[in-house]
Amino acid sequence: MNNAEVASPQPDPDAVHTAEIAMRRVRRYLADHADERDIRVVVGGDADDTLSLPRSAVELLARVLAHMAAGQSVSVVPARAELTTQQAASLLSVSRPYLIGLLDAGEIEYRKVGKHRRVRADSLMAYKRRDDHDRRDAADELTELNREMGLY
Structure with missing residues (x-):
């Protein structure tokens, strides 16, 4: 799968509850x-109709269900999938021009196919992890400064 669909519907209240x-x-x-x-799962109500699933797939299912239970839409994108700049921007919740600035600054790896940029999903997620970590560090530092100044 070279490209990935990143848009997914928002779960309705019944889906959130389930x-x-x-x-x-x-x-x-x-x-x-x-x-x-390996985990055996009964499909439907018939015990004769079972599937054997790898544990990692069931663990992924648990993470997907957690996001849905929180009312969030979920997309599964293979790590090696190549995304368009619009898909990558959507995954980061930023504008396409902002994403292109990140690409041009070398913050996220990409390759060109003709005139078009393609971003590997794993490179995008690595950037997202780094950015999230940096934001947490900055917030922790601000909290500590507020404590030192007696503002917290």
Whole structure:
């Protein structure tokens, strides 16, 4: 998959409620069966209709359900997927011109296909992790300064 669709619908209230219940059950199962590598899942109501899933897929499902339970839309993008600049900007919640500035400044790796830029999803997520970390550090520093000044 070279390109990825990053738009996903916002979960409705029924989906949020269902996701919250499912998330708790899946997390509890994973905690209670920490040694299991493959997890059998009954599809529908028929015990004869089961699937064997890798633990990592069920752990990913738990994370997806957690976001849905919080009312957030969810997109799954393969790490090696190449995104357009608009898709990458949408994932970062920034404008396309701002993203292009980041690309041109060398903050995020990309390649050119003809005149078009393509951003690998894993490079974009690495930038997002660095940026989130830097923001947390700055907020912690401001909090500490406020404490020292007696403003907190």
